[in-house]
Amino acid sequence: MSVGTVIFLVVAAVAILAAIGMLLSENAIHSALFLILNLACVAFFYQMLNAPFMAMVQITVYAGAIMVLFLFVIMLLGAERLRTPHGRFAWQVPVAFVLAVVFVVTVVVAVLGGGLRDMPPPPAMTEVEAAAYGGPEQIGEALFTRYVLPFEMVAVLLLASMIGAVVLSREEGFSISRGERLQRARGRRDALSLHHRRQEDLETEDVAGDLTPTR
Amino acid sequence: MEPVSTGAYVIVSAILFTIGVLGVLIRRNAILMFMSVELMLNAANLALVAFAREYAQVEGHVLTFFVMTIAAAEVAVGLALIVAIFQSRETINVDELSDLKQ
């Protein structure tokens, strides 16, 4: 077993354990931290895969920006309040586990059953190739030539999500007062509740009862 | 240092993806469900970069880049939604968000 393989196995183990930690951790903050660990491991993989630029982006964008946002929201809402009591379908957990095992087995079998099993590891690159491969120049060039259309689309998408974040958290712009809104919200909630509906039906039935002949 | 085969990376990514799926299925907390989705995307990225190396192309990297960006956009919208829900209901337990059903 080469050194590379050993390092790979160790990092993979850490990544998977971190993911499991995220999955099982009771505390939302711990989960987020586990996820950050996992993201770091993947960034390490990127480095091993000759993708230094992606590794850097992974750390800065994912771990640095996205996860910070997550942590921020968790703290804003109060981590301790995010603990959720064990809910109604306990049965879903074992079922989900079984299905997940089936799923991963299917995927792995398909991956192994195909050509990948026999494929030799990719050839090591020359010094020059390796230096250029996966660097910012190469990726930047691709982004601004071949991929200029999706690049622009993503720009618009970011704009849209920004608007969305604003729309969803801003109060102004409504043409009715807050009191009225609350009232409506309450009314709608009532309309949704089954109890209310059943009562409505009973009432309409009474009306119908008046129409039916008395024999 | 001899490179590790692509298949190995793909298997790791499949495992991470499945753990993400499992997270969506068993966590009740909306934020954690969402984080699990991030894990799934991350797993897909790993597979992409691994394949990119196999073909010695940067397409995989570019695709990864886009996935990350879009993940960021989703996070902005998703967290705003979660905060909005929390403000009105004092909970983000998805099991309690079930007014709408048959």
Add this chain to the structure above:
Amino acid sequence: MDVPTLESLNLIVTWPAVGLGLWACVLLLLDLFVPKEDKFATAFLAEVAVILCFALNFRLFRLKPERMEAFGGMYVADGFTTFVNMVVLVAVFIGILLSFEYLRRAGIQRGEYYPLLLISAGGAMLMAAGRDLVILFVGLELLSIPLYIMAGLRHRTSRASEESAIKYFLLGAFSSAFLVYGVALIYGATGSTNIGEIAGAVKAGVLASGAPLDSLLLALGAGMVLVGLGFKIAVAPFHMWTPDVYQGAPTSVTAYMSVVAKVGGFAGLVRLFATAFPAIGGVAYWQTGAAVLAGLTMIVGNVAALAQSDIKRMLAYSSIAHAGYLMMGVAASATPVVREDAVNAALFYLLAYAFTNLGAFAVAIAVERDDGAGTRIDDFAGLGKTRPFLALAMALFMFSLTGIPPTAGMVGKFLLFRAAVQADLVWLALVGLVTSLFSAFYYVRVIVKMYLEEGAAQAQPVRSYLGAAVALAALGTFIFGLLPFDPASLVQGVMLLVGG
């Protein structure tokens, strides 16, 4: 690597989609100058952009282009693209018409609404035009994220709206993760994200690098992508979000997304499956999967719709059922000789569905009360008396959804069933026929309510915009069902799309 010049970008053919997105950005700025109380100007400017894009697209459509490419082959403008663009633009036009009125009544006039609408429409159009998996994915997100936002637009006043938004969002993100993973696997199997190159690799059985094609990995990827796209077009068993989200979201948004999300998802599906994974002798391997999904969807949608008492939920299940009919077309397109007919049939069906469904939702908006109540089917009782024209239009839409002549829905169904039979999917066509017989029960129930039962359906005073939306939809439903025409020339073949 060559730096692209303006000529090589060939921008003009992309304008219907790209222009819409850009105009959305400009509109966002212009909206700052529109007073909060009345967002008419914003809606109007959005409509103008839609009309301009439609005119441009129509011109491209009439030109019957020989697959014009733009952005270095990322964007293809062929018959398929221009037709899908047309459907989307029609849907957006009617969608804005009915939104304006609805938003005002519901007290959620937001200037941001219209740019978001345009952006998501642009996403749907790009999904049809994209010849790269990147475009497919980014287009899908461009389509979806504005929809998540719009579904939650009523979150301040309606618990249902916020609930539907978070459900849509979480499940949407979940399923698009499947899509991304599928894209990764396809890339891994073929060494390319370009649909043309993928198709080449699939046909030749070897990659550009000379390595053999890993067909297992490809099938796995295709399956995952099908999950992601199937979610968007609400195919069973990925459909379960649909009724909840449709019911909870503001009705104008429901109307819009029931059409455009479906069009976009379907366009992506066809672009990818019919082009990138062609059959190599015999029938493409994914036919069984698609056919099973189609059959299941038709059964689930139609049977569940029988049980609904809320018009929005009923239309949600109905839209699931229609996704099943569309999937039938997709499944049939796996048989090489039927491919064009099947895709044409499905495209025509989309057009018919767009008109009909938007119309039905427009009538639902007219009946809905300001506080969001009034969406039960019982609330339609007596509409035939109080609002004869609305009721007449609704009856037309219901007939079209059932597939009764002379409506566009009937022609569409005929074409789809025919394609399925041609593709030797007789059992699937039979399932479709039987389930559409079922569907008569719940569609006719609405008509019976409107015409044959006493009740004081209180349609809100219908403003001209909403009336125009209903009229336009009814006109489309009627014209494409009655007037003699040649669907093959209307939907000008996907032949142009062969080979990517």
Add this chain to the structure above:
Amino acid sequence: MEGLFNLAPLVILAPAVGLLINLFIGGRLRERSVGWIASIAAGTSFVFAAVLSFGLARSPAGGAVYVTDWVKLPLAGVDIAWDLRVDTLSVTMMLAVAGVGTLIHVYAIGYMHGDAGFRRFFVYLNLFLVAMLTLVSGNNYLVLFVGWELVGLCSFLLIGFWLHKPERDPETGEIAGYKNTAAAKKAFIVNRVGDFGFLLAILLIFWTFGTLTYGPPVAAHGEEDGAHGGAATLAAQEAEVASEDGLCVPHGEGVFEMAEAFMAAGCDVKLGSSRVPIGAMITLITLLMILGVTGKSAQIPLFVWLPDAMAGPTPVSALIHAATMVTAGVYMVTRSNVLYELARGVSVLPFGLTSPGVLTIIGALTAFMAGTVALAQWDIKRVLAFSTVSQLGFMVAAVGLGGYIAGMFHLVTHAFFKALLFLSAGSVIHGVEHGHHHAHDAPEGPEEKTFGYRHGVLDPQDMRNMGGLRQKMPATFWVYLIGALALAGIVPFAGFWSKDEILLDAYSRGDATGWFALILLMTAAAFTAFYMGRQVFMIFFGAPRTQAAAHAQESPPIMTRPLVVLAFFSAVAGFLNWPGTHSFGHWLQESVAYAHIADFNLALALLATLLALLAIFFAALLYYWRPALRADGADRLGGLGRLWRFLNRKWYWDEFYELIAVQPFNGIGRFLAGRLDGDFLHDWFHDTLIWRSFDRAAAFLGAFDLKIIDGAVNGLGWLAAQAARYLRRVQTGYVRQYALGVLVGAIVLLFILVLPLLIANSG
């Protein structure tokens, strides 16, 4: 003269124009103008049809008139145009539809006078004419189907026309508007079942022949010419109609000529992955068509909607549910006579049956069953409704026996006299209602024994409330008498000639099916004479049994004049096909390839007439010479005891139904109620689908094997309830479970996609 044929579109256009005028500006016109516009539109249509018939007299072969392209898929070889067929068959139907239609329009001006929905009514009527004329004039099955669906829609709208009627039904006490609504729904749903079969048949036709156009009839002059389009030429074509592996190759223009050629070649049709011999395929197609016929033409088992359809206004009953729409099935079979005659030679069904044989049996059974039920009804329109079902059975049996001329002939004469009877019945009802109001104005006299007063409303349709109307309404009496004699089959009125031809066809068929049909039809014919005699005596003879009858008044001339015209035709239409000349038969032979002319059989005619006269004699014995009713209101036939009750209670349908359907269903309902949320039971399933359809179905008349159709309708409701219950469990509203659904779907999908490849790779 073929230039005249180009007028064909105008036949349809005329009522369409009337419809549009009334739709758009009718609101501003006076009531009478609206009525006349509609009537003139219908009349114009008739005039054009008449012109077409003159054209046909010169060039009897007829032809197709191209109107416009319709569904066209060049690559797939689909090219279905909107063509009209002008030949003797379609023009016969046009004349009957437009002719009777015009008279009924005029009549309705008087009948619907003052109704709030006057304009709506005439718009619907014109729409119906458009639809029915489309149905009969189409040159391919798709146009036929469009018309088929549209007439169904019109029927639905018109049955439920009086949906706001507040009066209560005297027997059940339910509000009439609800009943009308339920009847409309029932008609629509039952017809959907039939239409489904027909649609399948059309798809199969397209699949087999690659076209839906009828094409010219093959055997231009029937069997006796021995032509069959020339068996020799067909044999020569054999090589080109079948490919070397024995599969049929669509090659020609029309369905019928291809069917002949394929049968001659004996080739196979590919259906899915299996091969079906062409004979079996044609049998299958014709059987599916029969399903359509049973729905539209009200045959067992789908006839249940028609008696309830009488909830519509009387002119509608006359036009749609007696004279025209319900005969669409007979027309369709006659149009497809080539297919049926080909299927006659194929025996793939059990017991040596063929699909025309099945049709015959269905028709004969329906004729018999409905005839017996009509014996014991008191509602004037209900008697006629069952009579219509019975007569439709005659026609269906006739076409099943190969007697296309007889079937069409009976269709035409029946259109006249049944329209006449319905309209006259409307006039009687109108008169009695009038008398009722009149009697109320001067309330004197003792407490009278009436029927249907239970809820304070007189039932003007109950024949027990009538009697002695001969003096009060002389014009109505005379025309009614003519109609009744025609229906009863008394020489020389129209019904005699046409019914006799049907019996003759059954007689000359000579096989088991023929004998079976002959016996049942003969009996049914005797019953017909009896119940018509009973009706006439109960309504018009004897003394008035209520104040309403005593004060009844003759209807206005605008109503009686059309009746006189119809009475004239009911009297003389039989001479169209006078045994010596058979002009109607020769006329139809031009377009119906397998039509053959049967010779008059004096013995049979005498026997039938004798039976009819005997039946009328018995009717007179029971209802004229002795008081029609005993003091306690019991019918004279009540002496039959249990059998009478059996018939009156519609073959014990209610009880039977209670036993086999309602009780088990209630059990299921209780079970569901115990399990399900309240809102579900208050929801549509319980209230509308299950309860209402059961309730209404309980009121459904005279049927003995309704369980099939009601079983289907209610089974669907039950299925939906089960499905909803299951879905409710799945559709919980919990995001995580939806995600679980996605995962399950993904796994299944991956299995479907990956497993075959995996197996292939390892193998």
